[in-house]
Amino acid sequence: MRIALFATCLADTMFPQAAQATVSILERLGHEVVFPQGQACCGQMHANTGYFKQAASIVANHVKTFEPVLDGEWDAVVVPSGSCAGAARHEQRLVAEHVGDAALVKRVDALSKYTYDISEFLVDVLGLEDVGAYFPHTVTYHPTCHSMRVAHVGDRPYRLLRAVEGLTLIELPDEKVCCGFGGTFSIKNSDTSTAMVADKAANVMSTGAEVLCTGDYSCLMNIGGALSRVNSGVRVMHLAEILASTKEAPFEGHVSFQPSKDQVRL
Incomplete structure (x- = not known):
């Protein structure tokens, strides 16, 4: 499968290891992962605090960035965050409805059907529970x-x-x-x-x-x-x-909860 990674803005700016690990898992399982360059915030922070007008343009950008999945360019959009997956499937629709953009509502609804948290994708789409990981802790x-x-x-x-x-x-x-x-x-x-x-x-x-x-x-x-x-x-x-993490290649991306100075954007 060809999978689009929705890395999240938090991963992109502070904690890239979750997104890096997601790529590692999916590639180990034999899938191709792409990183759409136009992605930014999903708009969750703005929506949660009532800034629906400001969130609408952010939602529109998210939809535009990942819409190629609807044309078959990718098979799915995978995100290492239940929070952002929930926002993409629920809060983005609320934002589009709130600003009265019926066309955006339809686009959000269509995209949401292809958006999965990493745990959902592994279990529901790939039908896996054992992904070959090893972590003796x-x-x-x-x-x-x-x-x-x-x-x-x-x-x-x-x-x-x-x-x-x-x-x-x-x-x-x-x-x-x-x-x-x-x-x-x-x-x-x-x-x-x-x-x-x-x-x-x-x-x-x-x-x-x-x-x-x-x-x-x-x-x-x-x-x-x-x-x-x-x-x-x-x-x-x-x-x-x-x-x-595997026996042959323990995942070394984890660090302190604080981002290190040399971490860079994905």
Whole structure:
């Protein structure tokens, strides 16, 4: 298959390793991955804060960039983010409706049918749970709010993690409770957000796991910051990073939750 990578603006500017790992997985499985150059933000941040008019032009750019999938140029659009996958399939339509652009609504609807979170694509489209990964560590998984409640990825990440050779998956207490990030929520309600992420970090540490895994680097950034500030020793990794790791080629893209100075745009 020929797959278009929707890297997300967070990956492109701060944490490229999730997108790099996604490419590694898909190419290892025998698929071709392309990176459409026109991609930018999906408009989620603007939509979440009520800036629908500003979001509309961003949504239009996203649709224009990935619309070739409708003509068969690619087979699917894959994104290493339940949050952005949910935005592309749900919030973009709300934006187009809000500004009264019926044509954009139709284009968003058509594109959304080809847009998948990486876990959905692997399990639902490729029919895989075991992708040949090897990761001999203890891991706990935090299901991010948007991945659960908007993208509805369900148990797919868990199924993929349980199939990883050498990996021991440990249940995270209160796993479905928000980490407190929520994009601009963490800025507008910083005290509440700080209390929420402190609880989440404490739950992560209570598992004794070596690694905290999620499907969204936004939440990894938030929880990873809290874990770092208390010197927990817990690493944070995106689901794709773990799935990209093999015995022959351990994935080395993971770094501190803070971007290194030498990281560059995809």
